[in-house]
Amino acid sequence: MPLPDAEHAGPRSAPDAEHPVSGSPHPLPYYEDPSPSSGCRPPRAWYARSDARRMSLHGAWRFRLSPTARGADTTFARPDFDDADWDDLRVPGHWVLAGHGAPVYTNTRYPFPVDPPHLPDENPTGDHRHAFDLPAGWEPGPALLRFEGVESCARVWLNGQEVGHFKGSRLPHEFEVGHLLRARRNVLAVRVHQWSSGSYLEDQDQWWLPGVFREVTLHHRPAGSVADHFVHASYDHRTGLGTLRVECDPAGRVTVAELGLDLATGQSATVPVTPWTAETPRLYDAELRTPGERVPLRVGFRTVRVQDGLLTVNGRRVLFRGVNRHEFDPRYGRALGPEAMRRDLLLMKRHNVNAVRTSHYPPHPAFLDLCDELGLWVVEECDLETHGFGQQEWRGNPVDDDAWTPALLDRARRMVERDKNHPSVIMWSLGNECGTGRGLSAMAAWMRERDPSRPLHYEGDPSCADTDVYSRMYADHAEVARIGRREEEPLADPAADARRRQLPFLLCEYAHAMGNGPGGLSEYQRLFETYERCQGGFVWEWIDHGLRKRTPYGETFFAYGGDFGEELHDGNFVCDGLVLPDRVPSPGLAEFKKVVEPVRIGAGLPRAVRIGNLHDFADLSHLAFRWSYEAEGDVLAEGPLTVPPLAPGASAEVALPPKPAGRRGREALWTVRALLAADTPWAAADHEVAWGQLPAAPATPPPVPRSAGPRPRHGEGNLILLGPGAFDATTGVLRYLDGVQLEGPRLDVWRAPTDNDEGAPWQPGPRPAEQWRRVGLHRMRHRVATVECGRDTLTVRTRVASAGSGLALDADYRWSADGGRLRLEVSVRPYGDWPCPLPRLGVRMGLCGSLMTARWYGGGPGEAYPDTRAAARTGLWSMPVDALQTPYVRPQENGARIGTRWVELARSDGSGLRVEGEPEFWFTARRWTSEQLDAARHTTDLTPGDRVWLHLDHAQHGIGSLSCGPGVLPEYALTVAPARFVLVLRTVR
Ligand code: GAL
Numbered sequence: 001m002p003l004p005d006a007e008h009a010g011p012r013s014a015p016d017a018e019h020p021v022s023g024s025p026h027p028l029p030y031y032e033d034p035s036p037s038s039g040c041r042p043p044r045a046w047y048a049r050s051d052a053r054r055m056s057l058h059g060a061w062r063f064r065l066s067p068t069a070r071g072a073d074t075t076f077a078r079p080d081f082d083d084a085d086w087d088d089l090r091v092p093g094h095w096v097l098a099g100h101g102a103p104v105y106t107n108t109r110y111p112f113p114v115d116p117p118h119l120p121d122e123n124p125t126g127d128h129r130h131a132f133d134l135p136a137g138w139e140p141g142p143a144l145l146r147f148e149g150v151e152s153c154a155r156v157w158l159n160g161q162e163v164g165h166f167k168g169s170r171l172p173h174e175f176e177v178g179h180l181l182r183a184r185r186n187v188l189a190v191r192v193h194q195w196s197s198g199s200y201l202e203d204q205d206q207w208w209l210p211g212v213f214r215e216v217t218l219h220h221r222p223a224g225s226v227a228d229h230f231v232h233a234s235y236d237h238r239t240g241l242g243t244l245r246v247e248c249d250p251a252g253r254v255t256v257a258e259l260g261l262d263l264a265t266g267q268s269a270t271v272p273v274t275p276w277t278a279e280t281p282r283l284y285d286a287e288l289r290t291p292g293e294r295v296p297l298r299v300g301f302r303t304v305r306v307q308d309g310l311l312t313v314n315g316r317r318v319l320f321r322g323v324n325r326h327e328f329d330p331r332y333g334r335a336l337g338p339e340a341m342r343r344d345l346l347l348m349k350r351h352n353v354n355a356v357r358t359s360h361y362p363p364h365p366a367f368l369d370l371c372d373e374l375g376l377w378v379v380e381e382c383d384l385e386t387h388g389f390g391q392q393e394w395r396g397n398p399v400d401d402d403a404w405t406p407a408l409l410d411r412a413r414r415m416v417e418r419d420k421n422h423p424s425v426i427m428w429s430l431g432n433e434c435g436t437g438r439g440l441s442a443m444a445a446w447m448r449e450r451d452p453s454r455p456l457h458y459e460g461d462p463s464c465a466d467t468d469v470y471s472r473m474y475a476d477h478a479e480v481a482r483i484g485r486r487e488e489e490p491l492a493d494p495a496a497d498a499r500r501r502q503l504p505f506l507l508c509e510y511a512h513a514m515g516n517g518p519g520g521l522s523e524y525q526r527l528f529e530t531y532e533r534c535q536g537g538f539v540w541e542w543i544d545h546g547l548r549k550r551t552p553y554g555e556t557f558f559a560y561g562g563d564f565g566e567e568l569h570d571g572n573f574v575c576d577g578l579v580l581p582d583r584v585p586s587p588g589l590a591e592f593k594k595v596v597e598p599v600r601i602g603a604g605l606p607r608a609v610r611i612g613n614l615h616d617f618a619d620l621s622h623l624a625f626r627w628s629y630e631a632e633g634d635v636l637a638e639g640p641l642t643v644p645p646l647a648p649g650a651s652a653e654v655a656l657p658p659k660p661a662g663r664r665g666r667e668a669l670w671t672v673r674a675l676l677a678a679d680t681p682w683a684a685a686d687h688e689v690a691w692g693q694l695p696a697a698p699a700t701p702p703p704v705p706r707s708a709g710p711r712p713r714h715g716e717g718n719l720i721l722l723g724p725g726a727f728d729a730t731t732g733v734l735r736y737l738d739g740v741q742l743e744g745p746r747l748d749v750w751r752a753p754t755d756n757d758e759g760a761p762w763q764p765g766p767r768p769a770e771q772w773r774r775v776g777l778h779r780m781r782h783r784v785a786t787v788e789c790g791r792d793t794l795t796v797r798t799r800v801a802s803a804g805s806g807l808a809l810d811a812d813y814r815w816s817a818d819g820g821r822l823r824l825e826v827s828v829r830p831y832g833d834w835p836c837p838l839p840r841l842g843v844r845m846g847l848c849g850s851l852m853t854a855r856w857y858g859g860g861p862g863e864a865y866p867d868t869r870a871a872a873r874t875g876l877w878s879m880p881v882d883a884l885q886t887p888y889v890r891p892q893e894n895g896a897r898i899g900t901r902w903v904e905l906a907r908s909d910g911s912g913l914r915v916e917g918e919p920e921f922w923f924t925a926r927r928w929t930s931e932q933l934d935a936a937r938h939t940t941d942l943t944p945g946d947r948v949w950l951h952l953d954h955a956q957h958g959i960g961s962l963s964c965g966p967g968v969l970p971e972y973a974l975t976v977a978p979a980r981f982v983l984v985l986r987t988v989r
Pocket of ligand 1: 107204205360432433473509512540573576964
C-alpha cells in the first residue's frame, strides 16, 4: 500500500496565505508554491458504492468573487460570518459559467505572463460557503471530506478550522475532518484561486474554467474500513485461467460468488474465467469485506503486454478505433453529469468507437466505471501539460525542474491510485505536450513500480525513453506507412533508435475533426489494417467545446475563443470534435463509424458477398445479417443472410439469393447489413454495426432521340426560347424554366473555406484558402463572349476570371431541349498557369425559396466530400432543405451530397425542379449563398433569404485535415484541368 509520505502526512495545520510557505529563499504564497498540497490524505482507490455512509454536499452554495488572491481576508471561513449579501452558486460548477467573470480559451499560450511559479495580481478568487447538517444516524468518528475536482487551487476550512489546500484540478483530494464535524450546522468554506502554480501544469488546449466543478462529498470512515485496495485480475490466454489477488489495507476477505471464490486479501486464486475485453466486457461481481466496510467490486480479468513489438491484451494485438475525449458540456463546461458521460459512451459505442484517450486529464471517476461496463479501451492521461513553455524553447519547463517534481509525482499518484482498479484502463499516459524532462522520468519510474501491469504512454518525447509504445500525433499517411514498416527516420542515438523501432505504434491524435472533416480517414484505416505495428489511433477529438451563448436578440449559438472579450485567444480551434457541442453527431462521426466498422462487407465472388470479421476478440455470433435488393432506391426484396459465426480475423464468401425480377433499366444494388442480434447495454437489437453495397445491375441510359430537338428562337422581352427554357438574349443565362423564374446556372468554383481549407497558421503555406483568395476565387466575374443560336442548340461562351488576375476559366454552356427537358453541357477550359486546385467545379442556380424539400437518388443521407465519402450509401433520400445543412460552430462549406443521379427540389404541393446527371453529380442546396456562409462567424449570422441556392457540382476538392494535420491527399485534389459535364433540367408537377 502507498505509505503516507511527507506531503501526505495527514491532517496538520496548514500554512495560510498571510503566512506563506517558509523555507524557500523567496517565500511564496501557497497558491504560487509549486508544491502540490498540504493537509491532504494519501490518494486511494475510488469506488462508487459501499456500506459506509457518505453524503453529497452538492447544491446551492454561497459565493463571492474577488479580483485578486492577495490580501483577501479569511474571516469568511468563520461559521458565524454573515454571507447574506453573497450570491448563490450551484456546486459543482464553474463560476465563469454562472455569471461571475468570463471563460477564456487559449490553445497553447498561457493567459498570464510566463513567470513561473508566479501569477498575476489579477487572480480571480472565489470564496464559497456551504452550511450542512449531518444526516440522522451519522456516527461520530473519522470522516473524509473529498473534492473530486477543483480548478485550480483550493484552500479549505471546516467550522472555522483550516484543513489544508491543494492544486491538481482534475484530481481528487481528501481531508480528515471527522474531529471537526458536528451534528448541526457545519460550515464548509472553500477559497478557490483561478490561477496557481498548478495552472503552469494545466496548459491544455481548452477553456480555462475555474471552480469547484466536480462533487464534494463527506465519507464516514468507520473503524476497520477500507483505507485502500488494489485489485489484480490477470488472464492467461493459453490456459483460459484468470488469477485474482486483492491487496487491501486493512486486511479482509474477497468473495466472487460466481467463481466460487472466498479469499483472504493478499491471497491469490487461479480459476477458469471469461476474460474482459472492450468487445466482450465481462465483469464479475465481487465483494471486499474488511472489519469496518463492505465494498462491491466488479472484476474484469485481462492482461496487457507489449511483446514482440506489439501491444497485446490477453495475447492478441488490439486495434484502437479511438477518440480523444475532453469533458465538456456547452452549458456546464467540465461539470458533467452522469447523463452526459453515459451519452458520450453510448454514442461512441454506437459509432464503433472502441477506445478513449482521456485527453488530457483523468476524467470523472464514474466515467471509468461506465467504460468497464460498456467496454472501451482507455488510455488514461495525467492532468499535465506545459505546452506554453514550447513558445520559449522550453526554457523553465516545470517538467525539467526538480522544484516541480513533487507536484508531478503527486499528480501521477492521484491518478494511478484513484483508477488502478479499472479493467478498461490499459495504459497510463504521463501527460500531454510537456517537452521532456527529469520530472516525467520520475513519474514514469513511480508508475512502473506501483503498477507494473500497465504500459506507459507519452507522446512528447521522440526518444520514447519513458514509454512502452511509440506514439505520435498528426503524422501523415506516408510517414505512418514508413513507421508501419519500421523504416522511420532514425534517432540520433542508435540504442534509443533500436529500442523505439521495436515498439508498437499508435497515433494518440490524428484526423483533426475541426469543422467539416476530417478527410483521409479511410486511408489511415487501411494503413492500420496493413501494418501490424500500427495499432490504430485516437481522432482529435470527440466534442466541439462551443459554449452556449445568446445574441442580443435572444438567439442561442455556440461561442468560441474571442466571444468573451479575451485579450488572448485561439478562436474556434476549440471546436474540433466529431460531435457538435450539443452532442449531435457531425458527419465526421458517421464517416468514422463506417471507416472503422468491425465487419467488412464487400464484393465477393460472382453472386456472393465477402464478409470479414475485423474484431480482435469477438466472433460474429452477436450479429444478424440482412440483405436487400434495391432498384433506384426501391427495395424489391429483402431477407436474412446466414453468415457463419466467423472467428476474429476470419472472412468468408456468402452466397446471395437469386436476383428478384424488377423493371429493367434501373440501377440495382445489393445492400448487406450487420445488425445487433440482441439488445446490448449500449444499443438495442437491430442497431446497425456495419454495411456494404454491391452493384447488381447498371442503369441503362434512355435512348438518344433520333430527330433533332427544337430550334432556339427569339421571343418577347429580349428572350431566346428553347424547349421549356427562356434565356436572356444578352447574357445567355436561363431565366425561366416552364415559366418558372430562376437565376440560371452559372459556373461556380467558390466554397466557404472549411477550417481544413484555411489550415492551421503554423502549416507550411500557402494554404488552400489563402491561395484561393489570392487568386480571387471568391470574387469571380463572368464575361459573356458570345450567345450563339445553332440548329438545335444555344451555345453561350464565357470567360470567368477575377479582378487583377490573368488566370481564367473559359466556360461554354451548350443547351439543347428534348420534350420538356433542357440539357446543359458545360465545358471548362482553364487559361493560364493555375497555382492551386479549385474548391469546387460546377454551376450554381438561384431558385424560389418555396422549394422546401429535396428528394434524391444517390449518396446519402449525410454530407460527403471526395475524402469523406465512405458513409454515403446509395439510396433514395428525402429531407427538408434546412436539414441538409450541417451547423458547424463556425459556418463553412457543408452539406454536399455525393453521387447524385437525380435530385428533385419540391414545394409542399410536390411541384418543383428535377435535375438529372449524366451520369452523376454533387448537389448542395441552402438558403444562403457561399459568400454569406463565408462571411458568417456564428450560426446565428446566417439568415435564410428568399431563394434556395442550388449547387450542381461536377467535382469538389477534398477536405483533408490541415487544420492540424496533413492536407488533402493528391488523389483528392481538384486539379485545374479541362472538364466537361452534363445536367438535365425539367420541372415536376
Ligand atoms: C494537439 C494537442 C491537443 C489539441 C490538438 C489540436 O497538439 O495535444 O490538445 O490542441 O493538438 O486541436
